[in-house]
Amino acid sequence: MAVCTIHTSTQSLNSRCSLYTPTKTHLGFNQRQVVFYSKRSSSSKRGSSSVITCSAAGDSQTIVIGLAADSGCGKSTFMRRLTSVFGGAAEPPKGGNPDSNTLISDTTTVICLDDYHSLDRTGRKVNGVTALDPRANNFDLMYEQVKAIKDGVAVDKPIYNHVTGLLDPPELIKPPKILVIEGLHPMYDERVRDLLDFSIYLDISNEVKFAWKIQRDMAERGHSLESIKASIEARKPDFDAYIDPQKQYADAVIEVLPTQLIPDDNEGKVLRVKLIMKEGVKHFSPVYLFDEGSTISWIPCGRKLTCSYPGIKFAYGPDSYFDHEVSVLEMDGQFDRLDELIYVESHLSNISTKFYGEVTQQMLKHADFPGSNNGTGLFQTIVGLKIRDLFEQIIATKETAPVEATQA
Numbered sequence: 001m002a003v004c005t006i007h008t009s010t011q012s013l014n015s016r017c018s019l020y021t022p023t024k025t026h027l028g029f030n031q032r033q034v035v036f037y038s039k040r041s042s043s044s045k046r047g048s049s050s051v052i053t054c055s056a057a058g059d060s061q062t063i064v065i066g067l068a069a070d071s072g073c074g075k076s077t078f079m080r081r082l083t084s085v086f087g088g089a090a091e092p093p094k095g096g097n098p099d100s101n102t103l104i105s106d107t108t109t110v111i112c113l114d115d116y117h118s119l120d121r122t123g124r125k126v127n128g129v130t131a132l133d134p135r136a137n138n139f140d141l142m143y144e145q146v147k148a149i150k151d152g153v154a155v156d157k158p159i160y161n162h163v164t165g166l167l168d169p170p171e172l173i174k175p176p177k178i179l180v181i182e183g184l185h186p187m188y189d190e191r192v193r194d195l196l197d198f199s200i201y202l203d204i205s206n207e208v209k210f211a212w213k214i215q216r217d218m219a220e221r222g223h224s225l226e227s228i229k230a231s232i233e234a235r236k237p238d239f240d241a242y243i244d245p246q247k248q249y250a251d252a253v254i255e256v257l258p259t260q261l262i263p264d265d266n267e268g269k270v271l272r273v274k275l276i277m278k279e280g281v282k283h284f285s286p287v288y289l290f291d292e293g294s295t296i297s298w299i300p301c302g303r304k305l306t307c308s309y310p311g312i313k314f315a316y317g318p319d320s321y322f323d324h325e326v327s328v329l330e331m332d333g334q335f336d337r338l339d340e341l342i343y344v345e346s347h348l349s350n351i352s353t354k355f356y357g358e359v360t361q362q363m364l365k366h367a368d369f370p371g372s373n374n375g376t377g378l379f380q381t382i383v384g385l386k387i388r389d390l391f392e393q394i395i396a397t398k399e400t401a402p403v404e405a406t407q408a
Ligand SMILES: Nc1ncnc2c1ncn2[C@@H]1O[C@H](COP(=O)(O)OP(=O)(O)OP(=O)(O)O)[C@@H](O)[C@H]1O
Pocket: 069, 070, 071, 072, 073, 074, 075, 076, 077, 078, 212, 213, 215, 216, 370, 371, 372, 376, 377
């Protein structure tokens, strides 16, 4: 529903205003159901958010992307690659809460679903639940607000403050062209899941997750090895129960596993990464290597690609995943020279680039990001390009669709 279809007898929603919704009226706009206030309603409580604020009207619907993964599994890195594909840097809301989890760029707004924790750190401790437990999260509010943004309506979204562990006063989120909801549960609640135009799950195997967490939490956060192990163990039952099952709903899964190129490797530095792409998803055609639908195994090392031990191996082919037909592209190993990635790129099809070498250019631009020398960075970049393509296709479809009646 486009915002420009909504008018009141006294004022058009094209101007900034606030509206208080005593019920879920914003879910089905009806000019008689909304009550307008000239100023921001004071009913916005600390840590909760029933106030919906209407934004400057736009004529296009927001596209919603879901990115699910456990904590420390590369969501932020992926988001930086994705926003870079659209150009421009992603920044926290200007003049807002310095501990905001939101990142805004020209095209995208990334909100972190931790902001929908209904229990703060103390609340979770008192109740003996982890942040992964659905009981610690407000899915009704998550649904209502994502739906409102998708319909072109700004919302006052709560903020979970990771520094203090408290729920801070809400921040205004205006409808962007692309809204990314990233966090633990973007596909957990069926109502939220149904709002997603595309969904991604980062599936990091336990061994690799452990290696990444040790690297970050010991080096950057001063945690001990024992405390990291204890935290992973404590989260595991809820991770298995509530987070991991979401991968069955994802349109694309990036699965990160230990290498098979080094027998009994336990260093976790060389990775085998799979890009699992669902078939039949609207506006999304899976990437393929050489020949669509064939089963391929490819070792590109030799004259055009420098490979030191243990080398690089690609695989591609059809498969099934949770009873869905999928195409899987796999890369095991790591690049020695990123500029030579162009050789691999030139053998991939359906990568949705706008010019020859765009994948390589993006990878070189962010060579300092984690995973730039392996399949995690390569596949995250490709998924970013596929999301741009999906966005452009949806916009094009809307532009050619017959104009809807704008007033009742
Ligand atoms: N592709 C990768 N290769 C190697 N290490 C990685 C990769 N992606 C992430 N990491 C490691 O994991 C850490 C966490 O990454 P990132 O901040 O992107 O994850 P996150 O899911 O956003 O985490 P959180 O939810 O805890 O904020 C990084 O500091 C890095 O050490």
